[in-house]
Amino acid sequence: MGINAIWAALNLQALPNIMERIEGAQLAPTLVGIVSALGAVVAMIVQPTAGSISDYTMSRWGRRKPYIAIGATLDVLFLVGIALADRTGLLVIFIVMLQFSSNFAQGPFQGYVPDLVPAKQVGLASGLMGLMIVLGQAAGAAMIFGSVWLNSTQGIGINGNYGLGLVGVGVFELATALATVLTVREGRAARPREGRSWREIARSTWSTDILRERSYVWLLASRLCVLTASALMFAAAMFYMRRSMGFSEADATGWVLVATVAVSIPTGLAVVPSGVLSNRFGRKRMIWLSCLLGAIGMAVLALAPRVEVAIAGAVGVGLGAGTFLAVDWALMTDIIPKAASGRFMGISNVATSLGSTIVPALLGGFLITGVSIATGDASSPLGPRVAIASSLLLFALGALALRPVVERRREDEPEAAEGAAAPAVTPAIGSWDPRH
Numbered sequence: 242m243g244i245n246a247i248w249a250a251l252n253l254q255a256l257p258n259i260m261e262r263i264e265g266a267q268l269a270p271t272l273v274g275i276v277s278a279l280g281a282v283v284a285m286i287v288q289p290t291a292g293s294i295s296d297y298t299m300s301r302w303g304r305r306k307p308y309i310a311i312g313a314t315l316d317v318l319f320l321v322g323i324a325l326a327d328r329t330g331l332l333v334i335f336i337v338m339l340q341f342s343s344n345f346a347q348g349p350f351q352g353y354v355p356d357l358v359p360a361k362q363v364g365l366a367s368g369l370m371g372l373m374i375v376l377g378q379a380a381g382a383a384m385i386f387g388s389v390w391l392n393s394t395q396g397i398g399i400n401g402n403y404g405l406g407l408v409g410v411g412v413f414e415l416a417t418a419l420a421t422v423l424t425v426r427e428g429r430a431a432r433p434r435e436g437r438s439w440r441e442i443a444r445s446t447w448s449t450d451i452l453r454e455r456s457y458v459w460l461l462a463s464r465l466c467v468l469t470a471s472a473l474m475f476a477a478a479m480f481y482m483r484r485s486m487g488f489s490e491a492d493a494t495g496w497v498l499v500a501t502v503a504v505s506i507p508t509g510l511a512v513v514p515s516g517v518l519s520n521r522f523g524r525k526r527m528i529w530l531s532c533l534l535g536a537i538g539m540a541v542l543a544l545a546p547r548v549e550v551a552i553a554g555a556v557g558v559g560l561g562a563g564t565f566l567a568v569d570w571a572l573m574t575d576i577i578p579k580a581a582s583g584r585f586m587g588i589s590n591v592a593t594s595l596g597s598t599i600v601p602a603l604l605g606g607f608l609i610t611g612v613s614i615a616t617g618d619a620s621s622p623l624g625p626r627v628a629i630a631s632s633l634l635l636f637a638l639g640a641l642a643l644r645p646v647v648e649r650r651r652e653d654e655p656e657a658a659e660g661a662a663a664p665a666v667t668p669a670i671g672s673w674d675p676r677h
Contacts, residue, residue, distance in 0.1 A: 243410075243417030244347055245377030246384070247316065247339075249475075250410045251323070252277060252598065253378075254385040254497055255403040256336075257479040258490060262401075263329055267610065267619040270480055274606030276333055280340035281598040285591045287341050292348030292587025293446035294439060296432050303427035305349040305356075305583075312346025313418030320411035324404035346418065348587040353425065355574050355582035360650055361520075363571045368516025371566030375508040382501040384409045389494050402494075432581070446584055456576050456646045457585065461592040463528070463646070464569055466639030468596025469604070470632035471535055471562050474504075474542060474555070476605035481625035486548050496548060503552045504559035511563025516571055524572035524648055527564055529640050535561030536636040543630040575650045604631065 256276070261269035291308055298304040319342055322335035358366040388406030392398030399405045434442065452458060478500060482493035519527045538557025545551035577585035605628040612624035 242373040242377035242380070243313070243414030244343060244350075245374045246381035246410045247320070247343065247414050248598075249378035249381030249501070250385045250406055251336075251339075251381075252602070253382060253475050253478060253501065254494060255407060258494070259326075259332065259401075259403060260329070263327070263332075267613055270606040270609040270624075272329070272606075274476075274602035274604075276329075276336055277602035278599040279333065280336045281595065281602075283337050283340040284344040284598070285595070288344035288348035288351075288590050289584065289587030290348065290443050290446050291345050292351055292583035293581070294442055294583075295349035295352065296581055296583040297434050297442055298349075299431045302422070304431045305352060305427065306422045306425075308349040309346045309418050310422050312342045312344070313415045315342035316346075317408075317411040317415050320407045324399050324407040327400065344590075347590070349583055350421070351586035351590060352583035354570070355577060355586065356427070357425075358574070360575075363574050364516035364518075364520045364567070365513065366516075367571035367574065368513035368567040370570055371512035371516070371563060372509050374566055375505045375512065375563065379501060379505040380413065381410050382498050384413070386494060386498040389491065393491060446588070451585075451588065454576075454578075454585075456649075457573075457589075459642055459645045460569075460573060460576065461589060463639045463642035464573075464589065465592040465596045465600070466635045466642060467528070467532060467535070467565055467569070468593060469600045470532075470539065470635035470639065471558060471565070472597045472601035473605055473629055473632045473635075474500075474539065474558055476601040477609065477625040477628040480609055481542075481551075481629065482548075484620050485622045485625045486551070487622070488548075500552060500555045503555040504562065507556050507559035508563035508566065511560050512567040515564040516567035519568045519571055524568050524575070525643055525646060527568040528572070528643055531561045531564035531568065532636045532640040533561070534558075534564065536633050537561075539629055539632040539636075543626050572646070572648065575648065576646070604628065 257269060257273050260273050260276070264272055295304050295308055298307070300307050302310075316339060319335050319339040323332065323339065326332040326335055354363075354366055354370060385403060385406040388398065388404070388409065389402040391405060392402045397405065399408060437445075478497050479493060482488050482496045482500075483490065486493075486496070488496055515527055515531075535558055538554045538559070538561060541554030541557060542551050545554055573586070573589055577589075605625075608628040608631060609621075609624035612627055613619050613621045616623065
């Protein structure tokens with residue numbers, strides 16, 4: 242919840258407006274895409290590596306919690322830097338540092354669901370995970386809206402409209418991280434290092450043995466396409482409201498919040514039932530349904546003549562996103578080797594980083610800017626609509642990539658390249674429980 246509050250606040254509302262204020266209307270979409278892509282490259286490297294190292298970590302707090310505590314603390318410092326930045330160079334530096342610290346925590350965190358949840362509860366747990374993602378996105382958007390309102394009406398702010406909200410989401414994320422550290426129990430013993438150095442373990446994260454997991458690789462491809470398709474709405478949201486719908490910056494910020502809520506409510510309502518229904522009807526069928534719902538919603542957004550129709554399209558996107566968030570997570574949890582959950586869930590978030598940040602930011606930015614150049618209008622209303630419409634092809638590709646995935650629950654068994662049996666599901670050696 243806390244992690245998603247940060248990135249919703251920054252990428253959805255704050256960064257597009259900050260960049261437009263610094264660099265101007267025509268270049269802002271592409272620069273937002275480039276800055277987001279640069280930060281997400283860091284995330285793609287750090288998150289799987291930290292997750293893999295945490296699989297082997299033995300500490301007084303267990304194997305995941307030290308990374309979560311350190312990363313969340315640094316998040317607050319780097320968000321303060323973003324809030325105070327007044328030049329593009331400083332903005333880039335602090336965004337890259339934030340991506341490092343956030344993913345230093347998130348990589349190990351991703352291993353908790355495979356570590357802790359038994360097979361019969363994976364659908365429900367994945368639905369609840371999806372619900373927290375949605376609530377975090379809504380909380381981040383609401384904090385930025387409150388920050389804009391306080392600065393514009395009461396004169397209360399930090400370096401303009403967005404600084405106070407960015408610092409606020411940092412404090413919020415730190416609070417949720419502390420709750421995790423203090424209350425979540427470790428579910429599995431650390432893997433034996435067998436004499437290997439930490440450097441060797443970090444390098445082994447990227448070993449090609451993972452390509453033998455064919456279902457896993459195809460699921461990553463499907464995740465990349467579907468997440469990119471859905472995220473194009475958020476990547477283009479501010480430009481869509483300002484250019485396609487003709488709102489001022491303040492009004493556009495409010496309507497982006499309305500659209501976020503319009504996505505979040507049906508997403509929140511869909512995640513838990515979808516996770517549970519996937520136990521009955523199958524994970525893949527529910528993901529195909531999510532692609533259909535998302536495509537219908539994005540088509541309505543692309544063609545909407547007025548904002549009320551666009552909000553109706555956002556509801557469809559929300560229903561599809563809720564179904565996908567719950568069931569995709571459950572399917573990923575089912576098919577990975579459980580002993581290396583930190584590594585596999587971390588690498589799965591390479592697709593998440595690409596699909597939720599890099600590809601939609603770059604694709605959306607290039608399409609919006611390209612249409613502006615082609616039409617000779619720096620604020621062309623057509624650009625955001627073209628960016629959103631491109632999601633239809635991506636939904637189709639995501640559905641096709643899912644076909645080779647085999648729905649089979651993997652219990653405690655070794656990775657493809659390893660022959661040693663996985664450790665039993667027991668509390669981590671040396672783990673710390675505040676109740677003791």
